[in-house]
Amino acid sequence: xxxxxxxxxxxxxxxxxxxxxxxxxxxxxxxxxxxxxxxxxxxxxxxxxxxxxxxxxxxxxxxxxxxxxxxxxxxxxxxxxxxxxxxxxxxxxxxxxxxxxxxxxxxxxxxxxxxxxxxxxxxxxxxxxxxxxxxxxxxxxxxxxxxxxxxxxxxxxxxxxxxxxxxxxxxxxxxxxxxxxxxxxxxxxxxxxxxxxxxxxxxxxxxxxxxxxxxxxxxxxxxxxxxxxxxxxxxxxxxxxxxxxxxxxxxxxxxxxxxxxxxxxxxxxxxxxxxxxxxxxxxxxxxxxxxxxxxxxxxxxxxxxxxxxxxxxxxxxxxxxxxxxxxxxxxxxxxxxxxxxxxxxxxxxxxxxxxxxxxxxxxxxxxxxxxxxxxxxxxxxxxxxxxxxxxxxxxxxxxxxxxxxxxxxxxxxxxxxxxxxxxxxxxxxxxxxxxxxxxxxxxxxxxxxxxxxxxxxx
Numbered sequence: 515x516x517x518x519x520x521x522x523x524x525x526x527x528x529x530x531x532x533x534x535x536x537x538x539x540x541x542x543x544x545x546x547x548x549x550x551x552x553x554x555x556x557x558x559x560x561x562x563x564x565x566x567x568x569x570x571x572x573x574x575x576x577x578x579x580x581x582x583x584x585x586x587x588x589x590x591x592x593x594x595x596x597x598x599x600x601x602x603x604x605x606x607x608x609x610x611x612x613x614x615x616x617x618x619x620x621x622x623x624x625x626x627x628x629x630x631x632x633x634x635x636x637x638x639x640x641x642x643x644x645x646x647x648x649x650x651x652x653x654x655x656x657x658x659x660x661x662x663x664x665x666x667x668x669x670x671x672x673x674x675x676x677x678x679x680x681x682x683x684x685x686x687x688x689x690x691x692x693x694x695x696x697x698x699x700x701x702x703x704x705x706x707x708x709x710x711x712x713x714x715x716x717x718x719x720x721x722x723x724x725x726x727x728x729x730x731x732x733x734x735x736x737x738x739x740x741x742x743x744x745x746x747x748x749x750x751x752x753x754x755x756x757x758x759x760x761x762x763x764x765x766x767x768x769x770x771x772x773x774x775x776x777x778x779x780x781x782x783x784x785x786x787x788x789x790x791x792x793x794x795x796x797x798x799x800x801x802x803x804x805x806x807x808x809x810x811x812x813x814x815x816x817x818x819x820x821x822x823x824x825x826x827x828x829x830x831x832x833x834x835x836x837x838x839x840x841x842x843x844x845x846x847x848x849x850x851x852x853x854x855x856x857x858x859x860x861x862x863x864x865x866x867x868x869x870x871x872x873x874x875x876x877x878x879x880x881x882x883x884x885x886x887x888x889x890x891x892x893x894x895x896x897x898x899x900x901x902x903x904x905x906x907x908x909x910x911x912x913x914x915x916x917x918x919x920x921x922x923x924x925x926x927x928x929x930x931x932x933x934x935x936x937x938x939x940x941x942x943x944x945x946x947x948x949x950x951x952x953x954x955x956x957x958x959x960x961x962x963x964x965x966x967x968x969x970x971x972x
Contacts, residue, residue: 519722520781522713523726523781524781527778528778530709531705531709531778538701539636543701543702543750544634544637545628545632545633545634547626547635547750548626548627548751549624549625549626549750550625550639550752550753551623552596552622552624552753553593553753554589554593554620555621556753557592557688558585558586560688560754560755561589561650561687561688562577562582562585563756564757565581565585565654567756567758567905568658568666569658569666570904570905578657581654585650588650588653590620592650593619594619595646596619596643596646599642599646601614609633610627610629610633611626611627612624612625612626625749626639636750639690640690643688643754644686647688648683651668651669651687652668652669654668654687655667655668665904665935668685669682669684669685670682670684684934688754688755689754689755689759691754706778710730729777729781730777776882783879783882880959884955884958884959885914888914888955888958889910890909891954892909893906895950895953896908896909896950899944900945900949901947908931908936908947911930911931911932912929913929913930913931914929914955915930920968925967925968926969927955927959927968927969929951929972930971930972948971951969951971952969955969
């Protein structure tokens with residue numbers, strides 16, 4: 515198997531698809547042409563769903579009359595502000611081409627396109643949304659405040675800044691949801707499939723094709739006829755959606771598009787560990803996994819304080835015997851890429867063992883497993899006296915961003931979470947979200963025998 519070919523493919527995929535779906539959205543999808551649908555009744559429906567989720571009501575429960583009154587009164591004002599904003603932008607924007615379809619300011623579509631192809635259409639619409647819905651959010655927040663539901667607040671209290679009375683929104687309230695046929699994951703999956711088909715077609719290498727098929731088989735949505743118009747322009751359809759509804763759509767989106775990120779992580783892990791030149795009785799993926807396990811086995815049998823520690827598992831035997839019909843080749847030992855060493859920001863010391871990660875282990879390979887488990891683990895760890903899980907919003911917002919090493923050689927795991935409104939609990943020793951996330955990361959990391967490491971909020 516040509517190591518160079520696989521390295522080339524991995525590099526092309528990461529260059530074109532970026533390291534995650536979120537990065538692809540920010541770099542690619544957000545710049546594509548978008549058609550946003552604005553409709554009074556649709557937004558009222560989504561606003562009610564959002565409030566039920568925030569207040570802890572069931573789907574069948576009616577909202578209190580005062581909340582319903584605000585929704586009835588404010589949503590038409592929201593759609594009119596949308597309409598007026600885009601009418602102005604259609605004739606004056608130097609960055610975007612804006613076209614409004616429909617004559618009513620209560621139900622219309624707006625098509626937004628970047629004039630240069632570099633400006634982020636999605637982010638532009640999000641900024642407009644934040645402005646036009648602010649009065650409605652403040653009105654709803656007043657009602658939440660009157661009920662002493664501080665954890666559910668959508669905005670801050672009034673304060674003075676530069677001689678002006680200000681009040682900030684802390685919650686995005688409604689999300690922006692893509693239509694089922696034009697989603698970020700579908701476009702990313704389609705691009706990946708096109709890249710792989712074009713790359714492997716240009717290589718007369720059955721071994722290369724076999725290895726790629728082994729990683730990506732059954733992970734694509736087969737979206738050859740995906741979100742591309744006849745003229746080649748991708749137009750994403752979007753509207754306002756409740757956070758819960760948008761997350762449900764995102765889960766379905768990931769299911770339809772296939773678990774592309776898992777395949778990419780596997781390919782990157784293989785690239786970091788060093789591809790085997792010939793597949794034998796063990797698949798290439800098995801060889802990589804066994805080499806990682808052997809790193810842990812070597813580490814766990816070292817002496818500490820004069821006592822030899824026994825490994826919790828045996829070293830794995832790697833079968834590199836060539837398959838029938840393939841000429842015998844010298845086995846190549848997998849080598850882990852060196853860990854990246856960076857200067858880190860101030861760290862809060864956490865108690866741990868005196869051990870460090872196994873020598874030579876590429877810490878970046880742990881990002882995938884950590885992110886696959888972190889949301890579920892945080893949710894399971896919640897409960898009095900810690901933060902309690904009511905809406906799932908906090909647990910769902912936690913994400914591991916990076917893993918570096920400190921100047922002393924210890925792993926440093928960076929994470930983020932939705933700061934508003936949960937960061938206000940950082941001063942509470944019992945409900946500090948950082949302690950909850952740190953605990954969850956350590957429970958997951960224990961599977962990998964990392965030893966001492968630090969966590970930091972980014």
